[in-house]
Amino acid sequence: MTRPLGDLALPSAAQCVPVTVLALKVLADLRSWAAEHPQVLGATPIEALAISTAAISPWRGANELRPAARMYVWAYALDDHVEQNVRSLDELDDLFGRCEAVVRGGARDDSHPLLASLSGWQSDLERAPHYPKLAGLWGDRFAEALRGERYDWTAGLARDRGEGPSDPQEYLTYAASSNAWITHFPRWATSDRDDLLESLPLLDSALEAIEVAVRLSNDLATFERERAEPGQNNILMYDTSPAWVQDELDRYARTAREQLDPPATAGFAPAVELLRLLDWSVTFYSGADFRGWGSDRDPTGESGAPVTTRS
Numbered sequence: 001m002t003r004p005l006g007d008l009a010l011p012s013a014a015q016c017v018p019v020t021v022l023a024l025k026v027l028a029d030l031r032s033w034a035a036e037h038p039q040v041l042g043a044t045p046i047e048a049l050a051i052s053t054a055a056i057s058p059w060r061g062a063n064e065l066r067p068a069a070r071m072y073v074w075a076y077a078l079d080d081h082v083e084q085n086v087r088s089l090d091e092l093d094d095l096f097g098r099c100e101a102v103v104r105g106g107a108r109d110d111s112h113p114l115l116a117s118l119s120g121w122q123s124d125l126e127r128a129p130h131y132p133k134l135a136g137l138w139g140d141r142f143a144e145a146l147r148g149e150r151y152d153w154t155a156g157l158a159r160d161r162g163e164g165p166s167d168p169q170e171y172l173t174y175a176a177s178s179n180a181w182i183t184h185f186p187r188w189a190t191s192d193r194d195d196l197l198e199s200l201p202l203l204d205s206a207l208e209a210i211e212v213a214v215r216l217s218n219d220l221a222t223f224e225r226e227r228a229e230p231g232q233n234n235i236l237m238y239d240t241s242p243a244w245v246q247d248e249l250d251r252y253a254r255t256a257r258e259q260l261d262p263p264a265t266a267g268f269a270p271a272v273e274l275l276r277l278l279d280w281s282v283t284f285y286s287g288a289d290f291r292g293w294g295s296d297r298d299p300t301g302e303s304g305a306p307v308t309t310r311s
Contacts, residue, residue, distance in 0.1 A: 023054035025062035026069045033070055034295070037117040040077040048290040049073055056276045057187060059269070067125050067186035074117055075145075075179040076290075081114060082153055083231060092153055096146045104139045128189040133197055137204070138189070141181050148177030156231035168238040172248075178215035181207050184277055188270065196270055202259055203270055209256040210278045216249040217285035225289075253278060 027050035034041040049072040053065050078099075086092045095112070102109050102118050106126060109115040125131055131138075151174040158164045165171070176182075184207060188196060196203070219235045220242060226232040235245055256278055263271035284290075 019054050019058045022058060022060075022062060022065075023051045026050040026053050026065055029062065029066055030069055030073055033117075034073065037113045040081060040113040041073055041117060042295070043080065044073045044076045044295065045290045045292075046073055046295050049076070052280060052284070052290075055280050057273055060187075064190050065187075067121065067128065067190060068183060070121055071183045071186055074114070074121060075183055077117075078114060078149070079179075082149055083156075086153065089154065092150060096150065099146060100139070100143055103142045125186060125189055128186070130191060130196060131189045134185075134189055134200075137200075138185055141176070141185065144176045145179055145182045148174040152177050152233040153231070155233040159233065159237060160230050164233070164237065166239055168235055168240050168244075171233075171235055171238055172212055172215075175212040175215040178211050178218060180211040180214040180277070180281070184274070187273060191270060193269065195268075199263065199268065199270065202263070203274065206256045206259040206271075206274055209252045209259070210274060210281075213249050213252040213256065213278060214281045214285075216245050216252070217282045218289065220245055220249070221285040221289045249282070253282060 027047060030046040030050055034044065034046060050069060053069040053072060057065055057068070082092065082095075086095070095114070098109050098111065098115055099118060101107060102115060102122055106122060108119040108123070110119070126135075155165050155171075188200075188203070216235060223234050223236045226234050227237075236242065257275065260271045260275050264275055
């Protein structure tokens with residue numbers, strides 16, 4: 001039962017237990033995986049990502065959520081590496097080309113910890129029930145996310161030189177850099193529902209709209225930090241206002257809800273999961289971002305370590 005506290009209707013303590021236990025199980029796995037690749041995964045916000053994974057899909061088991069949770073961590077690690085360590089476009093394109101080769105071809109690449117961790121993850125994902133029929137879509141959307149990351153990197157570099165882009169519609173065409181699609185996809189590959197594939201066009205369209213909403217909600221949450229950091233690319237750097245961004249966010253969120261409400265009302269779990277992804281992400285970013293909550297904190301000081309990441 002819910003317990004009112006002022007204007008809040010809070011779930012009972014007992015109702016919180018299943019999600020809490022699930023989050024702890026997911027966290028235990030992420031800690032083990034991060035220990036295997038500490039150079040790139042060790043400073044990611046695994047605690048916040050474990051909680052996020054569990055809150056979006058509370059009816060799933062921890063083993064079933066492992067691929068999604070690990071992709072959350074890997075995507076954050078990729079963001080960090082690109083923003084903190086990549087020094088040239090050639091270096092970036094080489095890394096991204098190798099990532100795509102792992103995803104599309106399945107060949108293992110141990111030339112960098114990011115590639116080694118992705119290789120193991122990809123090998124595990126290929127055993128998922130629906131993966132064979134979704135492999136082409138996965139490869140295409142993964143490449144789209146990397147193009148978004150590339151755009152952000154080149155735009156941030158140009159902005160540091162006073163030459164950054166100014167068209168917000170151009171920015172939105174690269175919203176896949178939010179990584180919402182690639183981090184949610186493992187839930188489809190591991191689903192046990194045979195009717196998921198029949199509804200894939202609707203789910204894919206809704207997730208693309210959610211991807212933009214997540215990108216914009218993240219931008220609103222992180223702008224004050226990012227405006228003082230080099231190499232950043234945020235919608236509020238495109239001659240826009242917070243009100244305009246919020247209106248666009250609401251429009252994309254409304255589009256996704258209109259698509260998903262009918263199947264969700266009918267009890268179609270993949271649609272419910274997408275609505276929970278949207279609600280969780282937008283609500284979370286309205287009060288915080290994922291940084292500085294645990295493993296990525298600076299153990300020598302009061303605040304989070306000085307990172308330059310968009311997520």
